[in-house]
Amino acid sequence: xxxxxxxxxxxxxxxANKLRSILTLLGVMIGVxxxxxxxxxxxxxxxxxxxxxxxxxxxxxTVRASxxxxxxxxxxxAGNTKKVITTGVSDKLAAAGLGHVASVVPQVSTSLTVxxxxxxxxxVSIVGTTPGYFDxxxxxxxxxxxxxxxxxxxxxxxAVIGQTLATTLFPTGSALGQSITVDGTPLxxxxxxxxxxxxxxxxxxxxxxxxxxxxxxSFTGFGAVSTLSIEATDxxxxxxxxxxxxxxxxxxxxxxxxxxxxxxSNQRSLLETQEESADSFTVLLGVVAAFSLLVGGIGVTNVMxxxxxxxxxxxxxxxxxxxxxxxxxxxxxxxxxMLTLLGGVLGVVAAxxxxxxxxxxxxxxxxxxxxxxxxxxxVAIGVFFGVYPAARAAAMRPIQALRAA
Amino acid sequence: xxLVLQLDGIQQVYGTGxxxxxxxxxxxxxxxxxxxxxxxxxxxxxxxxxxxxLGCLDIASHGTYSLAGHDVATLTENELATVRNKEIGFIFQxxxxxxxxxxxxxVELPLIYGRVSRGERRTRALAALESVGLAxxxxxxxxxxxxGQQQRVAIARALxxxxxxxxxxxxxxxxxxxxxxxxxGLFDTLAAEGKTIVIITHEDHVAARAHRVIxxxxxxxxxxxLSARPAGAVLA
Numbered sequence: 270x271x272x273x274x275x276x277x278x279x280x281x282x283x284x285a286n287k288l289r290s291i292l293t294l295l296g297v298m299i300g301v302x303x304x305x306x307x308x309x310x311x312x313x314x315x316x317x318x319x320x321x322x323x324x325x326x327x328x329x330x331t332v333r334a335s336x337x338x339x340x341x342x343x344x345x346x347a348g349n350t351k352k353v354i355t356t357g358v359s360d361k362l363a364a365a366g367l368g369h370v371a372s373v374v375p376q377v378s379t380s381l382t383v384x385x386x387x388x389x390x391x392x393v394s395i396v397g398t399t400p401g402y403f404d405x406x407x408x409x410x411x412x413x414x415x416x417x418x419x420x421x422x423x424x425x426x427x428a429v430i431g432q433t434l435a436t437t438l439f440p441t442g443s444a445l446g447q448s449i450t451v452d453g454t455p456l457x458x459x460x461x462x463x464x465x466x467x468x469x470x471x472x473x474x475x476x477x478x479x480x481x482x483x484x485x486x487s488f489t490g491f492g493a494v495s496t497l498s499i500e501a502t503d504x505x506x507x508x509x510x511x512x513x514x515x516x517x518x519x520x521x522x523x524x525x526x527x528x529x530x531x532x533x534s535n536q537r538s539l540l541e542t543q544e545e546s547a548d549s550f551t552v553l554l555g556v557v558a559a560f561s562l563l564v565g566g567i568g569v570t571n572v573m574x575x576x577x578x579x580x581x582x583x584x585x586x587x588x589x590x591x592x593x594x595x596x597x598x599x600x601x602x603x604x605x606x607m608l609t610l611l612g613g614v615l616g617v618v619a620a621x622x623x624x625x626x627x628x629x630x631x632x633x634x635x636x637x638x639x640x641x642x643x644x645x646x647x648v649a650i651g652v653f654f655g656v657y658p659a660a661r662a663a664a665m666r667p668i669q670a671l672r673a674a
Numbered sequence: 675x676x677l678v679l680q681l682d683g684i685q686q687v688y689g690t691g692x693x694x695x696x697x698x699x700x701x702x703x704x705x706x707x708x709x710x711x712x713x714x715x716x717x718x719x720x721x722x723x724x725x726x727x728l729g730c731l732d733i734a735s736h737g738t739y740s741l742a743g744h745d746v747a748t749l750t751e752n753e754l755a756t757v758r759n760k761e762i763g764f765i766f767q768x769x770x771x772x773x774x775x776x777x778x779x780x781v782e783l784p785l786i787y788g789r790v791s792r793g794e795r796r797t798r799a800l801a802a803l804e805s806v807g808l809a810x811x812x813x814x815x816x817x818x819x820x821x822g823q824q825q826r827v828a829i830a831r832a833l834x835x836x837x838x839x840x841x842x843x844x845x846x847x848x849x850x851x852x853x854x855x856x857x858x859g860l861f862d863t864l865a866a867e868g869k870t871i872v873i874i875t876h877e878d879h880v881a882a883r884a885h886r887v888i889x890x891x892x893x894x895x896x897x898x899x900l901s902a903r904p905a906g907a908v909l910a
Contacts, residue, residue, distance in 0.1 A: 271792070285774060586770045589731060590831070591759020591787040593752045667731045667758075671770070 279603035283611070286576070293572040294612035297650070300562030301616025301643045306623050307558040309633030311551025316634055318543045328371070328504055329405055330511055330535045332497040332518070352522045353493035354531060356481065362497070365517050369510035371502050374401040375494040377484055381452045383477055385438040393434060394476045395451060397484025403429075405500045408478075413445045413460030416480050424482035429460035433474035451477060454487045507535050565612065566650040573605050573658035584662050585670025598663040605655025606648050613647030678839055678870045679728065680704045684737035686723050686893075697723040699893035700737070705839075705872060710865040712884035713874045720893040725843050725874045729762055730754050742838045759788050763832025767844035769824040771816040777803060777827045778812040784835045802830040806860060822853030829860060833869075840864065842873040846880055858883050 283290045334354055352358075359375035377397040383390050402408060403415045416427050428449065435444040435458070444458045456479055465473035485491050501510040511533055519525060577584070584597060617640055624633040686698040697720045705711055715721040726732040727739060730746055739746045742761045749757065764770075771780045781799040790798070803809045806826040816824055825845060832840055842861070846854040862883060865871055873884060881887050882901065889897030 274786075274792070281774065582770075583772055586772060587783070587787075588755065589729065589758060589764050589770075590784045591755050591835075593755040593787070595752075596787055668726050671731070671766075 275599070275603050276607065278600065279607040282576075282600070282604040283607050289572055289575075290608060293568050294608050294615065296565035296568040297562070297609045297612025297647055298565075298616040298619060300558070300565035301613045301647050302619040302623065303561050304555060304558040304646075305617060305620035305635060305639045305643050306628075306633060307554035308551060308639045309620070309624050309635040310628050310631050311547070311554045312636050313631040313634040315544060315547030315551060317631060318547045319540070328501045328507060330499040330501060330507060330514065330533060332499065332514065333532050333534070334493055334495060335530055335532050352524070352530075354497060354518070354522070355491070355493060356485075358518070358521050359494060359497055361521055362499075362514065362517055367510065367513040367517065369502050369506035369513055371500040372401045372405060374399055374405050374498040374500075375481060376402065376496040376498060377481060377489045377494050378496070379484070379488050381488065383434065383438065384450050385447060388438050388440070390434060390437050390475065393451075395484060395488065396476060396478045397481035397489065398478060399481055401500075402478065402498065405498045408465065409463045410460040411463040412443075413458070415460055421480040421482050424486050425480055426454065426456045426483060427459045428456040428477050428479040429462060430458055430478070431462050431474040431476040432464050434476065435461045437475075449477070451479075452488065456483075501535075511535065562646065562650065566609070566654040569605055569609055569651060570654040570657060572608075573601065573655050574661070576604070577601065577658045577662040580662075581665065581670050581673035584665050585667050585673065588665070588667035589671060594663040597665075598659045601659030601662050602652055602655050605659065606651035609647045609651030609654075610644070613644045616647070617643060676707050678705050678707050678709070679739070679741045679872075681727075682738045684724075684727065684734045684739060686720070686727065686732075687735045696893055698727075698734070701890075701893075701895055703888065703895065705870065707838075707870050708865075708868045710861070710871045710883075710885040711873070712881035712887045713872065713890060714876060714878075714881050714887060715890035716876060719890045721874050721876075721890050722843070724890065725841065728839075728872060729764060729841050730758050755787070759784055760835060761838040763835065763837035763840045765825070765828050765832050765840065765842035765845045767847040769816070769821070769828045769848070771824055771827055771831075773816055776813050776815055777808060777819065777830075780816070780827055781812075781831045781834050784831060788835055798834055799830075802834040803827070805833065806830045820853070821849050822856050825849060825853070825857055826860065829857070833864070838870060840869055840871045842871065844875055845873065846875075846877070854880075 332354070354375075356375050359373055363370075363373035375398065379395045380392050381395050383393040383395075396402075399421055400415055400418055403410055410429055411432070413429070415429060416425065419425075420427055428451075430438075430444060430449070438444065438449060439447055444461055447458050448455050449458060450456075456477070462474070462476070462478070481494075499510065499514060501507045515526075515529075515533060518531065519529065522530065524530065587597060587600075620643075621635065624635050626633075681701050681703040684698055684701040684703075685696065688695045688697060699720075701724065713721055713724060723732075727734050728741075730741065730749075733747060741757065744753075744757055744761075746754070746757070758764075771777075772783070775783075778796075778799055781802050782795045785795040785798060800809060800812060803812050806829050808823060808826050808830065811819060811823060811827075816827070819827065825848075829845075832842075845861075846857055849857060858880065861871060861873065865885070871884075873880065875881055884901055886900050887897070888895060
C-alpha cells in the first residue's frame with residue numbers, strides 16, 4: 270500500500286464521522302494556532318525591545334573614570350597618583366587609528382543652576398563636549414544647530430539645550446538666540462535638542478550642552494574628563510573596539526589591567542540582557558500554548574478510542590482477511606495523524622491571519638521555524654496520542670472483534 | 675488426492691476448573707482438495723467453534739490442525755494473518771463487507787494485506803467480481819446493494835486471493851429463498867471448478883448440495899457420509 274493510498278484511506282476514516290472529526294481537529298487547530306501566534310507575539314515584543322535599544326545606540330561604548338560621578342574631575346585628581354583621562358588622552362585615542370573605533374567624544378559634566386531673564390532651573394546637567402556628541406547615539410539637535418569644532422577651539426559661549434529646559438526658561442517664545450546664564454556665565458542658545466526618552470531619574474530633556482573648552486574654562490577646569498563616548502564602526506565591532514581602547518588607554522595612562530582608573534561599558538550588554546528576557550518571555554508563551562496543544566492531543570486519543578470501539582467489527586473483518594497487527598496499527602495511527610495534520614494546517618492558517626493584527630500593543634512577527642515545527646508537532650501528537658487507541662485495535666483477537674455487533 | 679486440512683484430536687476448552695466448557699471434545703477430520711463439505715449440527719454443537727479453528731481465527735486447546743501443510747499451532751500471530759490471507763477465503767452469514775467502501779475496494783482489501791501491487795489488485799478484483807456476475811456494480815457501496823448482491827461481493831472477496839480453502843459460515847442464513855438458490859448455485863460452480871469448500875450450516879437443503887456431510891453434536895463428530903445427491907442437483 271503506497272503512502273498515498275494510506276493517506277486516502279486515512280482521510281476516508283476521518284471523514285466517516287465528519288462532525289466528530291471536525292470538533293476534534295478544532296482542538297488541535299486552536300493549539301497549533303496559539304503556539305504559532307504566541308511565539309509570534311513573544312518574537313514581536315523581542316524585536317520591539319531590540320529596536321528600542323538600537324535606537325539608544327548599540328554601537329556606543331562608554332569609558333568612565335572610576336570614582337568620578339557627574340561632578341567633574343578635580344576632586345579625584347587630588348591625592349591620586351594615577352594619570353587621568355584628559356582631552357589630550359582623548360585626542361590621542363582618537364588619533365590612534367583604531368580599526369573598530371569610528372569616533373571618540375570626550376565629555377565633562379557638572380550640575381548647576383541655569384537661568385534666563387525670567388526664570389531659572391536648579392541642578393541642570395551641564396555637559397561640555399565636542400560636536401561629535403550629536404552624532405554618537407541619538408542625541409540629535411531638533412531646532413537650531415549644533416556648535417562646531419571651531420566653537421570648541423575658541424571656547425565659544427554657545428549652548429544647545431534640552432526641550433524641558435527650553436520650555437522652563439522661555440515659556441513664551443523660542444529659546445533660539447536667547448541668552449542663558451549658567452552660574453554667572455552667559456551662553457547663547459543656538460540649538461534645542463530633540464525630545465529624548467528619559468532612561469533614569471534625571472530628566473534627559475533638562476540639559477545644557479556646550480563646547481568642552483568653555484565648560485572646562487568656566488566650571489570644571491582642564492583636568493580629567495568624566496566620560497568618553499566612543500562609537501564603534503558597527504554593532505558587531507563593539508567588543509573588538511573595547512579591547513583596542515583598553516590597550517591604548519592603558520598605554521597612554523601608563524597602567525596595567527589590574528589598576529585601571531576607568532570602567533568601560535556598552536549598550537550591547539544591556540541589549541543582550543533585554544534580549545534574554547524577551548526570549549524567556551517567548552519561551553513562556555510557547556509553553557502556555559503547548560499546553561493547549563496537549564489538551565487537543567488528549568481529545569484525539571478520546572475520539573480515536575471511540576472510533577476503535579465503534580469499528581471493532583471492521584477490525585475483526587480486516588483481521589479475518591489477513592490484516593496483521595502492524596497493518597491495523599498503521600491504519601489507526603494514520604487516521605490520528607491525518608486528523609491532527611488537518612487541525613495543524615487549519616491552525617497555521619488561523620495563526621497567519623491572526624498575526625496581521627496587533628495583540629496587546631505588539632505586532633506579532635511569525636517565526637519562520639514555528640510553522641513547520643507546529644505542523645510536525647501536530648502530526649507527532651496524532652501519532653503519540655493515537656498509539657494507545659491504535660494498539661488497542663491492533664491487539665484485538667479476531668473472533669472477539671468479529672462477534673461485536 | 676492431497677489433504678487440504680487435517681484435524682487430529684482437536685479439543686477446545688473455554689474457561690478453567692469447574693467452569694470449564696468443552697466446546698470440542700476430540701475432533702478428527704480430514705478434507706481433501708476439491709472436496710465440497712458441509713458441517714452440520716444444532717446450535718451449541720460446537721460447529722461455530724470448529725469454524726473459528728478451521729479459519730485460523732482461534733487456536734485449539736489440544737490436538738493438531740494442519741492447513742495446507744502448516745501446523746497452525748506453531749505459527750506466530752503474523753504468520754496466522756498470512757495464512758488467513760493466502761489460504762482461506764471467508765464467507766460470513768452477515769456478509770461482513772466494510773461500509774463506505776465500494777464493492778471493488780472491499781474485494782481488493784485481502785490483496786492489499788497480501789501486498790499485491792496496485793495494478794494487479796485492480797485487475798484481479800474486477801475479475802473476481804466478474805466471476806460472481808457483479809462487475810457492473812463494482813463502484814457501489816454495500817448499503818446500495820441487496821443482500822444477495824452483498825454476499826456475492828463477499829464471495830468475490832473470498833475468491834480473489836485464490837485460497838486453498840473457501841470457508842463459509844451459514845452463507846445463506848440472512849438471505850431470502852431466491853438469493854439462497856443464487857448463492858448455492860455459485861457454490862456448485864466453484865465446486866465444479868475444483869475449489870475446496872467447507873460450508874457450515876444447520877439447514878438440510880444447504881447441506882444437501884455438498885458432496886460430503888459431516889454432522890457434529892456435543893463437540894464430537896457423529897456422522898460423516900457422502901451425499902447421495904449428485905453435485906449440482908437442484909433441490910425442489
